[in-house]
Amino acid sequence: xxxxxxxxxxxxIDTLVSLFSAFVLGTLIGAERQYRQRTAGxxxxxLVAVGAAAFVDLAMHLDGAGGAVRVISYVVSxxxxxxxxxxxxxxxxxxxxxxxxxxxxxxxxxxxxxxxxVAQAAALTVFVIAGNTLLRPVVNAINRIPLNEKAxxxxxYVKLAVSTEALPVLRDQLVEKLEAANYPVADVAVVExxxxxxxxxxTLVSTAVDPNELNAVVVDLQHQAGVRHATxxxxxxx
Numbered sequence: 001x002x003x004x005x006x007x008x009x010x011x012x013i014d015t016l017v018s019l020f021s022a023f024v025l026g027t028l029i030g031a032e033r034q035y036r037q038r039t040a041g042x043x044x045x046x047l048v049a050v051g052a053a054a055f056v057d058l059a060m061h062l063d064g065a066g067g068a069v070r071v072i073s074y075v076v077s078x079x080x081x082x083x084x085x086x087x088x089x090x091x092x093x094x095x096x097x098x099x100x101x102x103x104x105x106x107x108x109x110x111x112x113x114x115x116x117x118v119a120q121a122a123a124l125t126v127f128v129i130a131g132n133t134l135l136r137p138v139v140n141a142i143n144r145i146p147l148n149e150k151a152x153x154x155x156x157y158v159k160l161a162v163s164t165e166a167l168p169v170l171r172d173q174l175v176e177k178l179e180a181a182n183y184p185v186a187d188v189a190v191v192e193x194x195x196x197x198x199x200x201x202x203t204l205v206s207t208a209v210d211p212n213e214l215n216a217v218v219v220d221l222q223h224q225a226g227v228r229h230a231t232x233x234x235x236x237x238x
Contacts, residue, residue, distance in 0.1 A: 014116065015057050022053035022113040025125040029106050032132055038099045039086045048079065048103050049110035056114030065115075072111050079107040102132065156183075156204040158218065158232045161197045166226025173224065174202050177217050183209065197228050209234075 026049030027042065034041035052075050059067035083100030105128045112121035158178060162170045167190065175185050187203040214232045222230040 011061060015061070017118070018053050018057045018113045018116060019050055021118045021121060022049040022110040025049060025109050025113065025121055026106055028125055029102065029109065029128055032129055033099065033102060038102075039096060040099045040103050045103065045106045048082070048106040049113070052079075052107040052110030053114035054110075056111050060115060068115055072115075075107055075111055076104075079104050098132070102128065154234045156209055156214070156232060156234045158202045158204070158214070158230070160200040160221060160230050161193065161228040162200060163197060163226045163228070166224075167198055167200070170221070170224060170226060171200050174200055174221060177220060178202060178204065181213050181217050183214070183217075 023046060026046040029049070030040075030042035030045030033045060055071050055075055056068050059071035063070075083103050086099045086103070087096040105124070109121045109124050109128070112118070112124060158174065160170060160174060171188060171190070175188060178185055184205045185202050186205045189201045189203070191199045191201060193199050218230045218232055221227055
């Protein structure tokens with residue numbers, strides 16, 4: 001049997017240390033995710049870390065550092081496909097990005113352990129857990145700050161509900177008044193609302209705005225003949 005001639009106790013112990021380190025560190029990362037009931041919890045993060053460590057360790061024993069570097073590049077791309085599976089889009093909301101990023105970090109921890117860089121793997125684990133826990137209050141505090149339209153860049157829409165007869169004239173007026181207020185229009189769409197009115201939606205070039213200026217444009221358009229109502233809104237989901 002080739003196993004008898006190729007088995008070396010020192011290499012086997014080295015592999016065990018790499019896999020055990022990846023298992024413990026992956027458990028620490030996964031436990032925090034499991035506590036918060038995320039899609040990828042304890043077992044997933046452990047398997048990602050141990051799997052990455054196994055591939056890198058195998059490459060290290062077969063082809064040295066050069067082989068490990070090549071395998072690590074494939075681990076990074078492979079985890080990208082796995083992370084895409086936990087990302088879900090629900091309307092304008094995208095969920096699972098943090099979970100996918102954590103899986104990516106777990107793979108990095110496992111790769112460090114597989115490359116016999118256990119201390120670096122432990123340090124990375126500390127930073128990953130800190131990012132998922134210590135930064136949470138900071139995120140919540142930022143989210144509670146009211147949105148300042150003058151300081152934030154978002155996508156803004158100006159909408160007019162108009163009669164069919166007034167559509168051509170009001171569409172041109174909408175673009176002219178917005179550009180006169182120094183808000184260039186990126187796109188204009190017309191949507192049927194199901195009654196005798198149509199909705200004109202002007203998408204502004206992504207920029208910061210002065211709410212008072214947009215309000216003035218909307219009020220002016222509201223008084224035009226054929227306009228049922230006029231409004232504007234913003235979208236910062238992107």
